[in-house]
Amino acid sequence: MAGPPEEYEAQERELERLRRRVSELEREAALREDTDEVSLAQREELLRDAERVAHLGTFTWDIQRGRVTWSEELFRIMGLVPGSIEPSPEAFFARLHPDDRERLATVTAQAARDGAVGPPPEECRLVRPDGSLRYTRTSAVTLHDRVGQPCRMVGGVLDRTEALEAEVKLRRALALLEEAQRFAQLGSWRMDPLTGELEWSLEFRRIAGIPYRGETPLL
Numbered sequence: 001m002a003g004p005p006e007e008y009e010a011q012e013r014e015l016e017r018l019r020r021r022v023s024e025l026e027r028e029a030a031l032r033e034d035t036d037e038v039s040l041a042q043r044e045e046l047l048r049d050a051e052r053v054a055h056l057g058t059f060t061w062d063i064q065r066g067r068v069t070w071s072e073e074l075f076r077i078m079g080l081v082p083g084s085i086e087p088s089p090e091a092f093f094a095r096l097h098p099d100d101r102e103r104l105a106t107v108t109a110q111a112a113r114d115g116a117v118g119p120p121p122e123e124c125r126l127v128r129p130d131g132s133l134r135y136t137r138t139s140a141v142t143l144h145d146r147v148g149q150p151c152r153m154v155g156g157v158l159d160r161t162e163a164l165e166a167e168v169k170l171r172r173a174l175a176l177l178e179e180a181q182r183f184a185q186l187g188s189w190r191m192d193p194l195t196g197e198l199e200w201s202l203e204f205r206r207i208a209g210i211p212y213r214g215e216t217p218l219l
Contacts, residue, residue, distance in 0.1 A: 022146065027074050055159035059140075061089065062104065063112050064151050068092075077159045078138065079128030097125035112150055126157075135161045178202055 057074025059066075068089060071081040078095050085091055093105050104124050121139040128134065139185065140155025178201065181187060187204025200210065 040059055055162070057157045057159070059087070059092075059155055059157070061112075061153040062151070063153060064145075064149075076128055077134055077157055079130060079132070079134075087200060095126050095128075097127055100124040107151075108140075111140070114150075134159050134162075135164050146212075 003063075022091055055073070055077070057077045057143070058071040060069045068087040070087040075082040075084070078092075087106070089105075093101055096104060100123075104122050107120070107122065121137055123135070123137055127133040137158045137160055138155065142150050142152050143152045143154065145151040174181055181201055181203035185203070185207070187207045188201045189204055190199045200208075205211070
């Protein structure tokens with residue numbers, strides 16, 4: 001089975017880099033007196049990063065004050081005009097698919113209450129106002145104040161819809177190729193000259209009498 005496209009893997013690496021950078025910025029802000037001014041600078045830098053990364057929306061949740069901000073990209077992922085509604089945990093969860101809503105709300109509330117580093121990455125579906133679905137992965141970190149209490153949650157929502165659609169199309173193409181080889185009784189193989197990795201098609205295995213157990217043979 002083919003893995004996700006390279007673009008999706010690059011987005012995953014960028015999401016992890018962004019999470020670390022946000023954590024650093026927030027910790028720097030906690031050590032300064034003028035937190036409002038520093039917070040504005042953080043949000044501006046975060047917005048620039050978020051818009052540079054395709055299909056990645058970001059959010060901050062001030063747990064103690066109950067204030068939430070969303071990046072423009074997060075609004076767009078949800079199918080909303082940036083600034084059209086007031087960001088809040090309730091507004092975000094309302095956009096989740098009913099089958100995913102309770103699960104994500106539970107892990108998020110537990111992380112905010114117990115001060116865990118953050119809810120683990122969660123796969124969830126967002127329902128846009130027009131009824132279309134976006135397949136996303138949500139990841140966050142929980143930050144703490146000077147006395148160790150959870151004070152802020154920062155995270156990202158990665159829109160994986162296009163990457164998943166590309167993967168589905170690739171699987172269908174491979175299935176059609178396997179079916180065509182079976183009808184033509186024509187097998188194929190591929191070798192990486194650098195690593196020596198050798199891949200055989202299912203029909204090549206059948207013709208050669210090689211059993212298939214799901215592994216890729218290495219010679």
